[in-house]
Amino acid sequence: DIVMTQSPDSLAVSLGERATINCKSSQSVLYSSNNKNYLAWYQQKPGQPPKLLIYWASTRGSGVPDRFSGSGSGTDFTLTISSLQAEDVAVYYCQQYYSTPWLTFGGGTRVEIK
Amino acid sequence: EVQLVESGGGLVQPGGSLRLSCAASGFTFINYEMNWVRQAPGEGLEWISYISASGSTIYYADSVKGRFTISRDNAKNSLYLQMNSLRAEDTAVYYCASDMGAAHRGLFDHWGQGTLVTVSS
Numbered sequence: 001d002i003v004m005t006q007s008p009d010s011l012a013v014s015l016g017e018r019a020t021i022n023c024k025s026s027q028s029v030l031y032s033s034n035n036k037n038y039l040a041w042y043q044q045k046p047g048q049p050p051k052l053l054i055y056w057a058s059t060r061g062s063g064v065p066d067r068f069s070g071s072g073s074g075t076d077f078t079l080t081i082s083s084l085q086a087e088d089v090a091v092y093y094c095q096q097y098y099s100t101p102w103l104t105f106g107g108g109t110r111v112e113i114k
Numbered sequence: 115e116v117q118l119v120e121s122g123g124g125l126v127q128p129g130g131s132l133r134l135s136c137a138a139s140g141f142t143f144i145n146y147e148m149n150w151v152r153q154a155p156g157e158g159l160e161w162i163s164y165i166s167a168s169g170s171t172i173y174y175a176d177s178v179k180g181r182f183t184i185s186r187d188n189a190k191n192s193l194y195l196q197m198n199s200l201r202a203e204d205t206a207v208y209y210c211a212s213d214m215g216a217a218h219r220g221l222f223d224h225w226g227q228g229t230l231v232t233v234s235s
Contacts, residue, residue, distance in 0.1 A: 040221055042159075049209055049225035050159065055218065062223075093159055097220025101149075101164040101173040108158045 002026055002096050006106035012114040019081040021109045023094035028074045031098065038098035041070055041079045044108075045090045053092075054079065081111070089113060116140040116224045118210050123229030130200050130233070136193040136210030136226055143191040147213035149222065150184060150195050152206035160206075163195065164213070178204075200233045207231075 003026040013019040029038045037057035042050035052061045054070040057077055067082045081088055094106040122134040136148070150163045163184040164173045172184055183196040193210050207230050211222035 038220070042222075049211075049228060050222070051225075052221060052223055055221050095159075095220075100220035101161070102175070103161040103220050105159040105161070 001102060002029065002099050002104050004094055004096055004104050004106035006092075006094055006109050008109060009107070010110040010112065012112045013081075013084045014114045015086065016083050017114075019084050019088070019111055021079040021092050021094075021111070023072075023077045023079070023106050025075045025077075025096055025098075029096045029098035030074050037073050037077070038096055038100075039070075039072070039077050040095045040097060041068075042093045042095060042105075043088075043090045044093065050093065084111070084113070086113065116212070118212065118224055118226035120208060120210055120226045120229040123208065123231045125232045125234065126200055127235050128201060128233055131196070131198045132200065132231060134195040134197065134208055134210075134229060134231070136195075138191045138193065138210075138212075141212070141224075144188040147215045147219065148186060148193045149211045149213055150193075151209045151211055151222070151225075152204075153209070153228070154203075154206040157206075165193070167215075197231070200231075202233050205231060205233050 005024045007022045039057040041054040043053050044050040058070045069080045071078050091108045091110050093108050117139045119137045162175045162178050165184045169186050181199045185194045207228040209228045210226045212224040214221040214223050
């Protein structure tokens with residue numbers, strides 16, 4: 001299985017400030033034939049199911065605000081919230097779909113307001 | 115509006131069985147691959163099973179293989195998860211999730227609200 005490791009486990013950021021979450025995969029999730037990274041990010045607010053935020057490492061999902069951005073390639077990825085809003089308080093998970101259907105998620109990063 | 119509504123969760127003793135259902139509406143269910151994902155209390159997400167649109171292709175995570183069975187009834191727009199030989203570590207919220215499929219297989223664009231399964235004596 002591809003193991004996904006996120007850091008930090010949690011972070012507290014002031015409103016309007018930048019939040020950065022890291023995700024590392026145990027093997028590359030870059031598919032050489034199409035040069036795509038099979039890496040997604042989900043947001044899970046308290047009491048709600050996850051919501052797809054970003055896929056292909058950097059493509060925003062439908063209706064996702066542009067303050068959310070994804071970057072990285074191969075084994076190292078980053079989710080950035082450029083200006084944290086109160087509604088962004090959530091747990092964020094990275095997920096690899098390179099080895100679909102045997103998908104794996106990171107352990108999650110909790111984002112709170114400082 | 116796409117809706118996925120899970121049901122069938124509850125309290126069950128170790129070794130017992132439960133059958134979860136997921137009722138789909140607002141989209142053409144027969145065209146969609148589906149998955150079950152679970153989340154233990156206070157923990158992260160774990161993919162556990164996949165079924166193709168026709169039901170002919172099925173996969174399981176090692177943690178549930180041989181104990182859980184995924185199925186679907188496209189005439190009833192429903193997805194199921196039969197869970198046998200339940201263990202305490204199966205305690206979790208169980209989500210059904212639709213797969214974007216094809217070039218986006220493995221991406222889950224719609225999720226239900228989940229149903230809680232508690233395995234305890």
